[in-house]
Amino acid sequence: MIVEKSISINALASRGWNVLVNSDITKKYMFNCEPISDWKVGSRLDWKGVADGKVYVKGIILKIEPEKLLQYTTFDPNGGLKDVPSNYLTVTYSLSSDDGGALLSVSQGDFASADNGQKRYEETETGWSMVLLKIKELAEQEQSTK
Numbered sequence: 360m361i362v363e364k365s366i367s368i369n370a371l372a373s374r375g376w377n378v379l380v381n382s383d384i385t386k387k388y389m390f391n392c393e394p395i396s397d398w399k400v401g402s403r404l405d406w407k408g409v410a411d412g413k414v415y416v417k418g419i420i421l422k423i424e425p426e427k428l429l430q431y432t433t434f435d436p437n438g439g440l441k442d443v444p445s446n447y448l449t450v451t452y453s454l455s456s457d458d459g460g461a462l463l464s465v466s467q468g469d470f471a472s473a474d475n476g477q478k479r480y481e482e483t484e485t486g487w488s489m490v491l492l493k494i495k496e497l498a499e500q501e502q503s504t505k
């Protein structure tokens with residue numbers, strides 16, 4: 360069970376990338392959380408609440424190719440699940456040029472081996488639809504201001 364979504368963005372891939380990794384922008388689409396990381400493979404990536412400083416999601420960066428690919432693990436330390444490898448899910452963003460704009464694809468999973476996998480899959484599928492629309496909006500706003 361893997362959630363897979365994609366969206367066309369009327370902006371350069373570099374603008375889409377900036378929306379993914381710029382903490383001033385991410386909090387506008389990632390539920391008021393900002394990423395805390397040095398953006399290097401093997402480094403931690405914590406999604407910290409702007410208002411309360413609480414870590415809502417934690418993980419490790421697995422792959423990073425600026426303006427092309429970002430892959431990391433995710434786990435909600437507040438969700439009541441055991442902090443074990445099977446409960447960490449992998450998120451992969453890929454960006455590619457697409458006729459003057461960009462195509463942003465995201466996948467998250469595998470929920471099949473995770474505790475409460477079906478419920479988490481359904482919640483994630485709904486969440487990514489909203490998040491991708493906001494990423495598109497922010498990338499296109501940034502493009503129009505350049």
